[in-house]
Amino acid sequence: MxxxxxxxxxxxxxxxxxxxxxxxxxxxxxFEPALANNIAWMQRFADDHGAQLAPHGKTTMTPALFRRQLDAGAWGITLATAVQCAVAFEHGATRLLMANQLVGTPNMAIVAGLIERGADYCCVVDSVANVEALNRFFGARGVAVQVLIELGVPGGRCGVRDESALAALADAVAAAPAVALCGIEGYEGLIGGEQAVERIRGYARQLVAAVRGLMDAGAFGGRKPVVTAAGSQWFDLIAEAFDQADLRECCTPVLRPGCYVVHDHRSYLDALAEVKARHPELEGNxxxxxxxxxxxxxxxxxxxxxxxxxxxxxxxxxxxxxxxxxxxxxxxxxxxxxxxxxxxxxxxxxxxxxxxxxxxxxxxxxxxxxxxxxxxxxxxxxxxxxxxxxxxxxxxxxx
CATH class of the missing domain: 2.40.37.20 (D-serine dehydratase-like domain)
Incomplete structure (x- = not known):
């Protein structure tokens, strides 16, 4: 070849x-030496902050790298599509976090097949219409699908925009027997501008508050929910909000950076310099x-x-x-x-x-x-x- x-x-x-x-x-x-360094560095960062690591596999779509990350301690692999999830599962990744909405019956059929074969799969939802579509398909298939409610930001990408939409969506999931709510998901990567750091910290606090509120409302039925965010640029700010002993006792905080595995020669090189400036105690690079x-x-x-x-x-x-x-x-x-x-x-x-x-x-x-x-x-x-x-x-x- x-x-x-x-x-x-x-x-x-x-x-x-x-x-x-x-x-x-x-x-x-x-390069193997840099690869080994990066996998160990980010796993150590997550461990030190009491979080799980689910690297975003869409970056590489290279199962040999998924295996290296899982062997180093990763909790699971994040993917963006049903087809990507199928690739990861076929190569040994069984916990699949799809940080995207699952839409379209062919895609639902792929995921249902993975769940039937033992995949621990969850996707995100941000609309009642999507929840109803999932419930119809998976209910007819006789399996349940786990979902995370996506919390968005105004002007951002997907995700509910306010508390009332969050509550309505949680109610819709509760009314859908083939859909199980397993946590809250967010993506901070589109938050920018001069006040980006404080805005991201505020968004991370919103994620934590949202999962706590849903827990208080009994939305998770006694299950330990996931709270997850963090791309490769602002992972330290998300980890700050997740690094709370009482949160870790009742939730599973999950960080999802992907590009770190090979890093890069400009964009993320500059981003890491900012991380290190915010956290000079961090060792290595x-x-x-x-x-x-x-x-x-x-x-x-x-x-x-x-x-x-x-x-x-x-x-x-x-x-x-x-x-x-x-x-x-x-x-x-x-x-x-x-x-x-x-x-x-x-x-x-x-x-x-x-x-x-x-x-x-x-x-x-x-x-x-x-x-x-x-x-x-x-x-x-x-x-x-x-x-x-x-x-x-x-x-x-x-x-």
Whole structure:
């Protein structure tokens, strides 16, 4: 199986091969030391704050990484769609938190099949209409589906917007015998602006207050409810609100960051610096683990290098790819300090380079990206490598 998504017929990858000498490039690569560090770091963070960790699997859709996260102590895996849930379940993840509404009978049928096979599944709801549709389908199927009420924010994405809508939805779930309420869910990632930190802290307090209010009303029927939020940017602020001894005694707080597993070279690198500034006591760091390696294919004029990598290989959103290092077999990697990405096309990246830059046709350049989700989904597999760029594992993706 080849390294690149669009050329599965090119060669067979053998563990122990050299990335530079033996692998068809471009290739998406994950460095094992940084990967191991990141998995341990976030699990330790959750443990230290008395929370469970359910990493968002949509970031990578790489079951080999799900297994690493679960083996390190993750409580479950978060997904965004019914199909993603099916992939995770088929590869051994049995606790599935779908942080999205389940709509459409084909999607409900997928989930019902998973529940019948033993999946501990829950999704989110934010409307009476959705609850009624779930009750009709799952009631006819003879199984129950667990749901979390999603608490939204004005101008945000999904979720109920006020206490009256929250109460009405809880009443609708109580009246639906095939739907079981198991907690409160939220997403803080769309809260921004100059007062973002305080607004997110306020939102986290709302989540806690909502789950307490529903408990007082007996909405969970004596079950220990889940309260969950936290993407990869503001996880520390959500953890602050969840890190209360009395809350942990009566609820299961769950954090759901996803991008941390490989981190990135700009957006989340900057976000982590803000986390560390808010919490200087935190030890260690997340480390960028994902890169795309590609060949220099042309040096057509002074100050320009063209690399055989494009939008089909690496994310260009929210930032253009970041040149990291030049690689040549038998030589140490060389940082590319005076080199910037000028333009990215389907299969070509144009680099602005110094006139005297030591780049040759056939050299390999490694690139970092912002927001790893949109790099993973371009590949059928990613390669896990060691610091010497020896291939340790080819990890299939399932997008």
């Amino acid at each position: 080849a390294s690149h998504a669009r050329h599965p017929e090119k060669g067979t990858l053998v563990t122990g091969q050299s990335l530079l000498d033996d692998v068809s490039l471009p290739a998406a690569v994950i 997340l480390q960028p683990a994902l890169a795309v390696f590609a060949h220099v294919q042309s040096l057509p004029e002074p100050g320009l290098a063209v690399v055989a990598m494009g939008k089909r290989d690496i994310s260009c959103d929210p930032d253009l790819p970041i040149p990291l290092q030049r690689h040549r077999p038998g030589e140490p990697a060389h940082p590319l300090r005076h080199c910037t990405t000028r333009k990215v096309m389907d299969q070509h990246t144009m680099l602005a380079i110094a006139a005297d830059a030591d780049l040759r046709i056939g050299d390999v350049v490694s690139f970092g990206a912002s927001h790893p989700c949109l790099t993973f989904d371009k590949w059928r597999q990613v390669l896990r490598v060691d610091d010497e760029l020896r291939v340790l594992e080819a990890m299939p993706t399932f997008f």
